[in-house]
Amino acid sequence: MLEVKDLDAAYGEVMVLRGVGLSVGRGESVAVIGANGAGKSTLLRAISSLLRPRGGAILFDSNRVDHLPPYEVAALGIAHVPEGRRVLPDMTVEENLELGAYLPGPKARRRESLAWVYGIFPRLAERRRQRAGTLSGGEQQMLAIGRGLMLRPRLLMLDEPSLGLAPLVVEVTFQKIAEVRKEGIAILLVEQNVQRALGLADRGYVLDGGRVVLEGPSQDLLENPHVKVAYLGL
Amino acid sequence: MDLTTIFQAVITGVLMAGIYALVAIGLTLIFGVVRIVNFAQGEFVMLGMYVTWWLWKAGGIDPYLSLLITMPVLFVFGVLVQRFLFRPILSAPDMAQIFLTVGLSVVLMNAALFFFTADFRSVKTTYSEWALRVAGITLSVPRIFAFAGALVLAGLLTLFLSKTDIGKALRAVAQDREVSMLLGIDPERMYLLAVGLGAALAGAAGGLIVPFFYVFPTVGVVFVLIAFVVVILGTLGSIQGALLASLIVGVAESLGILFAGADLGLVVVFAILVATLILKPSGLMGQA
Numbered sequence: 001m002l003e004v005k006d007l008d009a010a011y012g013e014v015m016v017l018r019g020v021g022l023s024v025g026r027g028e029s030v031a032v033i034g035a036n037g038a039g040k041s042t043l044l045r046a047i048s049s050l051l052r053p054r055g056g057a058i059l060f061d062s063n064r065v066d067h068l069p070p071y072e073v074a075a076l077g078i079a080h081v082p083e084g085r086r087v088l089p090d091m092t093v094e095e096n097l098e099l100g101a102y103l104p105g106p107k108a109r110r111r112e113s114l115a116w117v118y119g120i121f122p123r124l125a126e127r128r129r130q131r132a133g134t135l136s137g138g139e140q141q142m143l144a145i146g147r148g149l150m151l152r153p154r155l156l157m158l159d160e161p162s163l164g165l166a167p168l169v170v171e172v173t174f175q176k177i178a179e180v181r182k183e184g185i186a187i188l189l190v191e192q193n194v195q196r197a198l199g200l201a202d203r204g205y206v207l208d209g210g211r212v213v214l215e216g217p218s219q220d221l222l223e224n225p226h227v228k229v230a231y232l233g234l
Numbered sequence: 235m236d237l238t239t240i241f242q243a244v245i246t247g248v249l250m251a252g253i254y255a256l257v258a259i260g261l262t263l264i265f266g267v268v269r270i271v272n273f274a275q276g277e278f279v280m281l282g283m284y285v286t287w288w289l290w291k292a293g294g295i296d297p298y299l300s301l302l303i304t305m306p307v308l309f310v311f312g313v314l315v316q317r318f319l320f321r322p323i324l325s326a327p328d329m330a331q332i333f334l335t336v337g338l339s340v341v342l343m344n345a346a347l348f349f350f351t352a353d354f355r356s357v358k359t360t361y362s363e364w365a366l367r368v369a370g371i372t373l374s375v376p377r378i379f380a381f382a383g384a385l386v387l388a389g390l391l392t393l394f395l396s397k398t399d400i401g402k403a404l405r406a407v408a409q410d411r412e413v414s415m416l417l418g419i420d421p422e423r424m425y426l427l428a429v430g431l432g433a434a435l436a437g438a439a440g441g442l443i444v445p446f447f448y449v450f451p452t453v454g455v456v457f458v459l460i461a462f463v464v465v466i467l468g469t470l471g472s473i474q475g476a477l478l479a480s481l482i483v484g485v486a487e488s489l490g491i492l493f494a495g496a497d498l499g500l501v502v503v504f505a506i507l508v509a510t511l512i513l514k515p516s517g518l519m520g521q522a
Contacts, residue, residue, distance in 0.1 A: 050412060070415035079416075086413045088406055099406055102399060103418035151418070 001026050001186060002047070002078075002155055007056035009039070009046045016042040018210045019056070024155060029187040031197035031218065033231060034207035040190040041083050043207070044157050047188075048080040049073045060155075075103050079153035083160050085144040089133030093124055096132050096143055100150025109152060117146040120179055138169035142176065155186045162193045174200060194231040198222050206231075238370045240492065247488030248481060249377040252384030255480035256439040257457050258464035259388060259473055260432035266408040266471040267428035270320050271328075273335040275461055276454025277342035278433045282308055282440025283449040284350060290357045290444075297357055297444045298379065304441045305434040312433025313426045320429065321422070339454070346451035355449040362445050376445035383442045387435065392473055404428060408471065459500070460487070463507045469517030478518060482506065 002024040009017040016039045024030045032040050045051040047058055049070040058066040065073055074080075079100075088096050097117060101110040118125035121142045127135065132143055141161055148156055161177065162170040174196050181187055181200070191197035198204050198218040206214035206227060214224065221227050261275045272278075285304045289295040295303070319338060323330050364375035395401040406414040407424040414421060439457070447453070460483060468479030483503050490502030510517065 048416060050415070069420070070412075071418045071420050074416055074418040082413065082416065086410055088409045088413065090409060091402070091405065095402055098399070099402055099414075099417050099419075102403060106418075107399070147417070 003059040005057045008054040009042050010054050016210050020212055022205055024186050024188050027184045027186050029181050029201045031201035031204040032190045032207055033194045033197055038207040039210040040207055041159050044159050044190055077154040079148035079151040080157045081144045081148045085140045087132040087140050087143050091132055092129055093132055093143055094128040096147050097150050100147035106151050113150050117149050121146050137165050141173055157188045159190050242371050243488045243492040244485050247485035249381045251480040251484030252381040253439045253443055254460050254464055254484055255477045256384045256435050258461040258476045260435035261461045262465050262471055263428050264432040267404055268425045270331055274339035275436055276458030277339045278436035279440040279457045280454035282437030283444050286441040286444045287355050287357055287449045301438055301441045304437045308437030309430040309434040312430040316426050316429035343451050357444045359445050380442040387438055463503055467510050
């Protein structure tokens with residue numbers, strides 16, 4: 001469904017991604033792991049067109065999407081939950097969710113989607129009239145994911161959902177992501193929390209210095225000596 | 235000086251506050267969404283005044299009725315300004331943006347001078363001189379209309395921003411442009427809408443005051459200065475803040491004129507601005 005081929009990306013003069021190749025199949029969940037600065041966020045930003053790639057191609061359903069503006073990429077059914085959650089702080093929880101279904105297709109299903117998202121995240125239903133900026137970190141993460149789901153995406157991209165959250169909250173967040181996965185939505189998850197990410201995903205890629213250095217089924221990666229030493233501290 | 239005179243000045247200031255708020259809300263809407271400080275906002279008011287005056291002069295159209303024409307005309311003008319003047323310099327340094335909007339202001343003033351001459355124009359309606367007298371205080375009817383009209387428009391804008399999807403999308407772009415794109419919003423279209431609305435509000439402010447305010451090419455200068463004070467005092471981006479700050483500024487100006495003379499009304503306003511910047515730089519509604 002999603003295919004990234006030989007992708008180069010840079011911020012100004014600094015090359016961040018070099019020849020990255022990656023694919024996500026229908027309903028598949030894929031993790032991209034790597035240290036801080038390995039280019040994980042840049043990869044997601046390139047896929048959602050927030051960043052123009054320098055080279056290579058990004059295909060969704062075999063069509064190139066790397067020259068579309070971000071709002072057209074979203075319209076294809078790719079939801080990007082950005083790093084740091086980025087909820088709209090001055091709007092209520094419900095307004096944030098409603099804006100997740102801004103595009104015509106998702107808007108037609110807005111009521112149904114709201115009920116669905118509130119079903120997955122009952123906490124958000126309790127706080128629907130509250131300003132998003134006043135939520136706790138964990139609640140903001142749920143809101144950011146819920147807002148992404150309002151798009152009724154076929155691919156949900158999550159950038160560091162565990163960032164800055166207490167271990168118990170990380171646990172809950174990943175349970176929720178597992179629930180979303182069961183709905184048949186493909187997930188592309190970028191994480192520093194390697195154990196959690198590979199625990200959830202079917203397959204994984206290890207990004208180092210902007211290159212894919214390893215890839216394979218999650219179980220193989222978890223048992224890989226390099227991964228054990230470099231990312232799991234074993 | 236008796237109490238009635240002071241009270242009269244306060245009322246006059248309050249009635250003018252609605253107009254100041256409209257101009258300031260337009261300014262803050264454009265800044266909030268597009269991140270451009272529009273020094274030509276006062277000239278948008280001036281254009282609204284001339285359009286209204288011209289419609290009255292050439293077509294005999296009542297100034298309030300002509301709001302239905304003035305606002306759409308100014309909206310389209312704002313959209314064109316965004317598309318052809320603001321868009322090319324959005325990522326330019328602040329200084330370039332300031333030069334552009336100041337330049338636009340000068341061009342518009344001189345265009346008005348060229349087409350309409352420097353003559354002071356006025357619109358005389360049957361109700362221009364109407365006034366209510368309550369307990370020794372004179373309430374000018376067109377000023378009451380201007381205040382009420384401004385409040386209605388500010389209320390409609392608030393409803394638009396809080397209840398409609400497009401209004402929410404505008405707020406989303408103001409709060410986080412990148413995230414708004416991920417949600418499927420095209421920011422360029424929201425920029426067109428924001429500048430269009432900002433210009434339409436300024437045009438409405440101009441149209442509402444025409445029955446009691448002279449029209450001349452540099453009339454906008456005062457409005458833009460006051461709008462900046464209102465926006466800073468009232469915390470950038472807040473409509474309620476703009477309304478409250480406009481009341482303070484309007485009354486301060488009016489009392490300043492009463493106690494210090496007609497030329498010094500604005501001095502009082504700017505003294506308040508300086509005091510705000512020293513004591514509470516984030517404005518009245520500011521968090522810190």
